[in-house]
Amino acid sequence: MILVVTPNPAVDVTYRVAEQRIGATQRVLEVQRRPGGKGLNVGRVLAATGVPTHAVLPLGGDGGYWIAHALDDLGLAHTDVAVRGETRTTVTVVDDLAHPTMFGEPGPVLSPDEWDRVSAAVETLLDGDATGAPPAAALVVSGSLPRDTDPAVVARWITAARRRGALSVADCSGTALLAAASAGATVCKPNREELLEATGADDERSGALRLLRLGATVVVVSRGSDGIAAHTAEHVLEVPAVPGVSGNPTGAGDAATAGLVSVLVDVLVGAGLPAPDGSVPAPDDTTLLRVLRSAAAHGAAAVLQPVAGAVDPADVHRFLSTPPAPAHDRTRTPA
Amino acid sequence: MILVVTPNPAVDVTYRVAEQRIGATQRVLEVQRRPGGKGLNVGRVLAATGVPTHAVLPLGGDGGYWIAHALDDLGLAHTDVAVRGETRTTVTVVDDLAHPTMFGEPGPVLSPDEWDRVSAAVETLLDGDATGAPPAAALVVSGSLPRDTDPAVVARWITAARRRGALSVADCSGTALLAAASAGATVCKPNREELLEATGADDERSGALRLLRLGATVVVVSRGSDGIAAHTAEHVLEVPAVPGVSGNPTGAGDAATAGLVSVLVDVLVGAGLPAPDGSVPAPDDTTLLRVLRSAAAHGAAAVLQPVAGAVDPADVHRFLSTPPAPAHDRTRTPA
Numbered sequence: 001m002i003l004v005v006t007p008n009p010a011v012d013v014t015y016r017v018a019e020q021r022i023g024a025t026q027r028v029l030e031v032q033r034r035p036g037g038k039g040l041n042v043g044r045v046l047a048a049t050g051v052p053t054h055a056v057l058p059l060g061g062d063g064g065y066w067i068a069h070a071l072d073d074l075g076l077a078h079t080d081v082a083v084r085g086e087t088r089t090t091v092t093v094v095d096d097l098a099h100p101t102m103f104g105e106p107g108p109v110l111s112p113d114e115w116d117r118v119s120a121a122v123e124t125l126l127d128g129d130a131t132g133a134p135p136a137a138a139l140v141v142s143g144s145l146p147r148d149t150d151p152a153v154v155a156r157w158i159t160a161a162r163r164r165g166a167l168s169v170a171d172c173s174g175t176a177l178l179a180a181a182s183a184g185a186t187v188c189k190p191n192r193e194e195l196l197e198a199t200g201a202d203d204e205r206s207g208a209l210r211l212l213r214l215g216a217t218v219v220v221v222s223r224g225s226d227g228i229a230a231h232t233a234e235h236v237l238e239v240p241a242v243p244g245v246s247g248n249p250t251g252a253g254d255a256a257t258a259g260l261v262s263v264l265v266d267v268l269v270g271a272g273l274p275a276p277d278g279s280v281p282a283p284d285d286t287t288l289l290r291v292l293r294s295a296a297a298h299g300a301a302a303v304l305q306p307v308a309g310a311v312d313p314a315d316v317h318r319f320l321s322t323p324p325a326p327a328h329d330r331t332r333t334p335a
Numbered sequence: 336m337i338l339v340v341t342p343n344p345a346v347d348v349t350y351r352v353a354e355q356r357i358g359a360t361q362r363v364l365e366v367q368r369r370p371g372g373k374g375l376n377v378g379r380v381l382a383a384t385g386v387p388t389h390a391v392l393p394l395g396g397d398g399g400y401w402i403a404h405a406l407d408d409l410g411l412a413h414t415d416v417a418v419r420g421e422t423r424t425t426v427t428v429v430d431d432l433a434h435p436t437m438f439g440e441p442g443p444v445l446s447p448d449e450w451d452r453v454s455a456a457v458e459t460l461l462d463g464d465a466t467g468a469p470p471a472a473a474l475v476v477s478g479s480l481p482r483d484t485d486p487a488v489v490a491r492w493i494t495a496a497r498r499r500g501a502l503s504v505a506d507c508s509g510t511a512l513l514a515a516a517s518a519g520a521t522v523c524k525p526n527r528e529e530l531l532e533a534t535g536a537d538d539e540r541s542g543a544l545r546l547l548r549l550g551a552t553v554v555v556v557s558r559g560s561d562g563i564a565a566h567t568a569e570h571v572l573e574v575p576a577v578p579g580v581s582g583n584p585t586g587a588g589d590a591a592t593a594g595l596v597s598v599l600v601d602v603l604v605g606a607g608l609p610a611p612d613g614s615v616p617a618p619d620d621t622t623l624l625r626v627l628r629s630a631a632a633h634g635a636a637a638v639l640q641p642v643a644g645a646v647d648p649a650d651v652h653r654f655l656s657t658p659p660a661p662a663h664d665r666t667r668t669p670a
Contacts, residue, residue, distance in 0.1 A: 099358030
């Protein structure tokens with residue numbers, strides 16, 4: 001089972017209008033409401049491709065209530081930590097003429113006690129439970145932290161996974177990304193902008209090396225239509241994006257994370273994870289190339305869907321079956 | 336007691352952003368959620384000025400649930416008719432640079448059975464009830480109808496009020512406004528644009544005469560900063576807007592409706608409404624001038640408030656105490 005933590009979930013509302021205009025009253029032609037937040041997108045793509053998944057998330061107020069019921073309807077297993085604040089809503093306005101406009105509410109501030117309860121839920125699910133649920137093979141932490149959150153909470157979750165011999169993948173930004181690397185995340189997976197912003201580096205390789213030096217085993221950087229790369233201290237492995245795919249890029253990075261973690265779990269659990277000493281082995285280059293190809297195929301399949309958090313498994317399969325373009329191995333000397 | 340029907344209530348959400356920009360991701364700096372729809376604005380202003388008020392409204396889904404609780408918190412008495420559809424949300428985006436942008440969801444479609452239950456609630460509350468609640472002295476119908484609604488529902492409510500000797504005020508648009516006039520509403524109160532649009536007339540006086548000929552007793556037209564006018568078959572009485580007031584015009588027309596109906600009830604109930612034959616007497620010109628001044632004072636007080644559906648009673652009192660500018664009496668020959 002893969003455990004996915006969404007620290008700052010959202011009710012994602014999409015409004016379709018005829019034409020976006022500032023200062024006007026606009027009739028909404030179509031409304032969609034979906035449970036959102038990057039972690040929930042990852043969890044839904046995993047579940048859609050048949051990977052046992054469990055979501056952990058703080059929920060509060062009417063928005064939280066709505067998300068809990070929507071996850072039930074989607075059949076995604078979830079453990080909700082009830083919080084006092086109101087779960088946020090995002091509103092995205094779309095037309096056929098301009099780029100979408102997104103309004104993001106700030107979300108609730110959680111108390112230290114509330115974070116302790118989230119961490120306790122993560123630790124319980126990592127252990128498996130008395131009902132016979134198996135221990136989690138991997139932990140994914142994905143998405144922004146609510147305002148005023150100490151990034152040490154992310155380090156606590158990563159450390160809890162590492163101590164139990166579970167893989168960990170962090171798709172975070174800012175100080176949360178640095179905290180995940182320092183705690184020894186198996187994979188840090190920012191996009192390029194997030195990597196440069198969090199590390200203060202001038203180029204991708206320098207930024208990735210900073211996260212590796214902090215303690216990350218691998219740094220995977222998603223580059224949108226420019227493909228995806230895995231950085232280790234020795235190598236940069238690159239896989240191009242699936243060519244000729246166009247559509248809705250929202251959530252493609254989250255689908256890529258789902259594709260990444262599912263292959264990583266397959267390979268490492270197949271190889272006997274955790275190791276006898278309880279450690280998580282570093283993936284070798286063959287594994288990393290499989291991981292990158294899976295991530296690229298899942299990302300491309302997500303682009304074909306009109307909404308975030310969805311893939312058609314047949315699309316994933318088709319993109320994985322396409323003879324891959326040659327991967328680049330840009331060996332560099334560690335700085 | 337004044338009974339206020341809101342046929343299409345809404346969760347009114349206001350997002351403050353630094354600068355409205357199409358195609359951008361914008362952080363919402365401040366979120367406000369309020370129960371909305373014009374009738375609820377009228378009801379809240381009446382309640383804020385100490386007038387016994389009861390709201391009737393169809394509510395469905397999470398938005399409806401939220402509104403019911405918010406009205407409880409506000410202390411506004413309400414009778415909810417549960418409907419299958421989802422009560423709509425409106426999102427208004429504001430900054431300090433441009434006009435607000437409003438996104439209005441279409442709202443639910445109600446079945447004929449659901450409308451019958453709304454009408455039954457209106458009739459019960461007009462009658463007073465077994466718990467000792469008095470019959471309603473006036474009925475206000477305010478705001479848009481949901482999609483695909485037969486405007487005959489508005490006529491049914493107005494007729495129910497008239498048969499019981501209760502005043503009726505309709506602040507509607509389109510065919511609902513025509514239906515209210517035909518059913519013999521005491522006051523039809525559109526703004527100028529709504530009047531011209533509903534009647535197809537080229538000027539305000541012609542439009543008002545059409546509603547009077549259909550059956551309305553008085554037509555009151557709100558003109559924003561150009562004041563407010565009462566049309567009878569013989570006269571046009573005009574009162575200018577309170578000078579030197581600037582702020583938030585949203586909901587000022589609804590506050591004006593509250594000011595209008597509260598004075599009308601005072602005068603006509605003071606004069607022994609309903610008449611011995613059960614009819615509602617037409618207000619005389621002295622009453623109409625008091626009504627217009629009250630409407631203008633309430634509208635101006637609403638402009639001083641940052642949100643719709645609110646007035647400070649001290650502001651209303653201050654504006655009513657200001658020596659009024661001379662009212663214009665534009666006597667015309669009925670066309």
